[in-house]
Amino acid sequence: MLELRDVSMKVRGRTHIYNTDLKLEPGTMNVLLGPTLAGKTTLMRLMAGLDKPTTGQVLAHGKDVTGMRVQDRKVAMVYQQFINYPSMTVFDNIASPLKLMGKSKAEIDAAVRKSAEMLRLTEMLDRKPLELSGGQQQRCALARALVKESDLVLLDEPLANLDYKLREELRAEIPRIFRDSGAIFVYATTEPEEALLLGGNTATLFEGRITQFGPATDVYRHPKDATTARVYSDPPMNFTPCRKEGGQLIMADGTSAPVGGAFADLADGDYRAGFRPNHLNLNAESDQSMALTCTLGIAEITGSETFLHLHHGDDKWVALVHGVHDFEAGSDITLWLDPKHIYLFDADGQLALPAAYAAAA
Amino acid sequence: MARIELKDLAHSYLPKPGGEDDFALKTIDLDWDDGGAYALLGASGCGKSTLLNIISGLLEPTRGQILFDGADMTHAPTTARNIAQVFQFPVVYDTMTVRDNLAFPLRNRGMQASYIKERVQQIAEMIGMDSQLSRKARGLTADEKQKISLGRGMVREDVNAILFDEPLTVIDPHMKWELRTQLKQLHREFGHTMIYVTHDQTEALTFADKVVVMHDGRVVQLGTPEELFEKPAHTFVGYFIGSPGMNLLDAKIDGSTATIGSHQVPLGAGYAALSGHTQIGIRPEFVTFTDDTNGLPVQVTQVEDVGRHRIVRVGFEGNTLCAVLPEGAPLPEGTQNITFMPDQIGVFENDWRVTPSTGGAS
Numbered sequence: 044m045l046e047l048r049d050v051s052m053k054v055r056g057r058t059h060i061y062n063t064d065l066k067l068e069p070g071t072m073n074v075l076l077g078p079t080l081a082g083k084t085t086l087m088r089l090m091a092g093l094d095k096p097t098t099g100q101v102l103a104h105g106k107d108v109t110g111m112r113v114q115d116r117k118v119a120m121v122y123q124q125f126i127n128y129p130s131m132t133v134f135d136n137i138a139s140p141l142k143l144m145g146k147s148k149a150e151i152d153a154a155v156r157k158s159a160e161m162l163r164l165t166e167m168l169d170r171k172p173l174e175l176s177g178g179q180q181q182r183c184a185l186a187r188a189l190v191k192e193s194d195l196v197l198l199d200e201p202l203a204n205l206d207y208k209l210r211e212e213l214r215a216e217i218p219r220i221f222r223d224s225g226a227i228f229v230y231a232t233t234e235p236e237e238a239l240l241l242g243g244n245t246a247t248l249f250e251g252r253i254t255q256f257g258p259a260t261d262v263y264r265h266p267k268d269a270t271t272a273r274v275y276s277d278p279p280m281n282f283t284p285c286r287k288e289g290g291q292l293i294m295a296d297g298t299s300a301p302v303g304g305a306f307a308d309l310a311d312g313d314y315r316a317g318f319r320p321n322h323l324n325l326n327a328e329s330d331q332s333m334a335l336t337c338t339l340g341i342a343e344i345t346g347s348e349t350f351l352h353l354h355h356g357d358d359k360w361v362a363l364v365h366g367v368h369d370f371e372a373g374s375d376i377t378l379w380l381d382p383k384h385i386y387l388f389d390a391d392g393q394l395a396l397p398a399a400y401a402a403a404a
Numbered sequence: 405m406a407r408i409e410l411k412d413l414a415h416s417y418l419p420k421p422g423g424e425d426d427f428a429l430k431t432i433d434l435d436w437d438d439g440g441a442y443a444l445l446g447a448s449g450c451g452k453s454t455l456l457n458i459i460s461g462l463l464e465p466t467r468g469q470i471l472f473d474g475a476d477m478t479h480a481p482t483t484a485r486n487i488a489q490v491f492q493f494p495v496v497y498d499t500m501t502v503r504d505n506l507a508f509p510l511r512n513r514g515m516q517a518s519y520i521k522e523r524v525q526q527i528a529e530m531i532g533m534d535s536q537l538s539r540k541a542r543g544l545t546a547d548e549k550q551k552i553s554l555g556r557g558m559v560r561e562d563v564n565a566i567l568f569d570e571p572l573t574v575i576d577p578h579m580k581w582e583l584r585t586q587l588k589q590l591h592r593e594f595g596h597t598m599i600y601v602t603h604d605q606t607e608a609l610t611f612a613d614k615v616v617v618m619h620d621g622r623v624v625q626l627g628t629p630e631e632l633f634e635k636p637a638h639t640f641v642g643y644f645i646g647s648p649g650m651n652l653l654d655a656k657i658d659g660s661t662a663t664i665g666s667h668q669v670p671l672g673a674g675y676a677a678l679s680g681h682t683q684i685g686i687r688p689e690f691v692t693f694t695d696d697t698n699g700l701p702v703q704v705t706q707v708e709d710v711g712r713h714r715i716v717r718v719g720f721e722g723n724t725l726c727a728v729l730p731e732g733a734p735l736p737e738g739t740q741n742i743t744f745m746p747d748q749i750g751v752f753e754n755d756w757r758v759t760p761s762t763g764g765a766s
Contacts, residue, residue, distance in 0.1 A: 177448060341585050343585070345647075346605045346629075367630045
């Protein structure tokens with residue numbers, strides 16, 4: 044187990060990581076999700092022992108390793124840039140950490156072939172890294188991280204420099220590759236979809252704080268505050284002011300809908316409604332769905348889906364709808380929102396009421 | 405602005421190319437309409453940068469011609485082509501103000517001061533930098549510098565074309581939204597011929613009215629985003645467009661039935677006899693689970709919950725297929741049956757889409 048106890052990091056008076064407690068279990072995939080500069084890399088460097096925290100302790104298997112040299116711990120790290128030794132073959136690249144550890148030739152050969160097999164590099168073992176595609180080069184770096192059977196493997200946006208098709212393929216493979224290793228995996232990404240695809244646990248990070256930590260789909264569907272909801276949504280969650288009066292939810296433009304369930308117990312008053320882009324639909328999903336008239340800024344096509352950038356009163360929203368649609372920019376368009384997909388946040392951004400669909404999912 | 409024609413174009417980096425394998429660009433015939441917004445989409449190494457460099461004049465093709473409005477420019481130097489380019493990384497003069505950076509291409513051409521002032525203001529507003537015109541470029545963020553590069557690429561109204569080479573690479577994901585949207589608006593506003601090179605389908609499909617998909621030195625399809633999704637002309641387009649891409653299965657085609665192993669799949673149209681390597685293609689969006697035991701028997705191997713939908717991977721006759729299920733739909737487990745929407749099935753012979761002989765839309 045890896046434990047961070049009250050760990051914080053200040054550099055020249057500026058706080059990069061606020062006081063953080065975190066426990067990571069062996070055999071788990073843990074994704075650090077947050078925008079650039081949220082503190083993902085800083086947190087990883089603290090876990091690895093590359094930097095010493097300003098306060099707090101890092102414990103590995105209950106033992107204090109704060110300040111222990113990274114060389115003395117069983118840690119592997121993979122970066123966004125593909126780092127391989129250009130003059131060595133793929134075999135020797137993967138073997139290099141084992142050679143440093145003084146393993147026998149037979150042990151090295153068996154271990155290299157095993158991790159090459161897992162990363163589909165067996166046929167490339169005699170080549171030099173620069174004769175490989177970008178995806179294969181990063182596979183080589185991943186194989187080297189896996190081969191020494193580290194307790195802790197840190198992956199810092201390892202797929203960010205790959206073409207998206209390669210990214211798609213490696214993303215699907217990574218959970219399979221890592222499932223059996225028993226190590227603690229920590230994986231940093233800026234992309235919510237990547238965090239969901241990798242599964243395991245997600246820690247959402249924002250401005251140096253872990254805002255929530257738990258199983259990926261739990262954090263995604265049950266965010267505790269508006270910041271977590273925004274970080275775990277791409278494009279970001281839509282927000283709009285609203286009022287709760289008795290059993291009615293009233294939007295800023297006067298559109299209202301009756302809401303049942305736990306909503307009835309909530310105090311009347313002003314809230315901030317949050318809903319994800321994929322819950323704004325071109326058709327009414329149910330009798331409760333509210334019709335919201337928006338002005339279309341621009342439509343973007345992703346391949347099999349379309350993003351609609353919308354203006355609704357003073358709010359800027361994004362809708363993600365299935366299929367490829369070509370709407371006229373500047374035209375009025377009606378989007379439907381089922382109240383069961385609305386999260387309500389209070390004035391401080393804390394969750395006041397979860398979306399009803401999430402409780403059921 | 406100009407119409408650009410590529411005629412029988414081919415390029416090899418070898419001094420004495422022999423067979424087709426020696427060519428980075430195989431034969432390309434392509435017309436770019438005046439004022440069109442095009443994307444050149446493909447994986448690394450497909451030849452898209454080679455093609456861009458031939459259009460801009462950085463490379464002379466081994467064979468073929470480039471015409472601008474009918475005039476042969478094949479051997480004309482870059483400067484004579486009157487093309488603006490925006491590169492992957494910002495090219496900005498740090499010691500100059502934002503205003504001077506934007507005005508630079510106009511001053512170089514000796515434009516009138518009053519025109520320059522007006523035009524720079526207009527461009528600055530479009531890229532959202534009008535409040536920072538008097539700032540020095542030094543100290544601006546990478547995003548802001550790249551916006552200046554984009555603005556400078558667009559500032560001249562008299563260019564034949566504007567070429568963008570992966571212009572959003574350095575931009576933070578959250579910011580990409582904004583810039584993609586602005587670029588499209590800039591095209592609508594000014595109507596230049598634009599060619600946007602990228603390996604990212606979202607950037608390509610969002611920016612362009614027409615997308616040129618390249619694979620292995622060839623243009624495999626020129627089409628609208630809808631056409632690429634609904635009727636991919638080549639198996640590569642099916643695979644490359646959409647996440648996950650199109651499912652492809654080796655199949656025997658007989659009239660309006662496809663046979664896979666011992667299973668039969670009804671097609672939405674009839675096909676004449678085919679002789680090459682034949683496959684059917686179906687997008688994951690059109691694969692559904694069914695209680696009907698006449699469906700194809702599959703084994704569920706992996707389910708990925710990506711929030712707005714789930715990607716279900718299944719094994720079928722030694723193939724892995726993907727299905728996309730909406731959020732909240734019941735999760736299939738173990739042995740299941742699936743069906744394909746017949747009119748969404750494409751038939752491919754030696755990787756190229758086959759037009760049906762009867763029924764269905766081509």
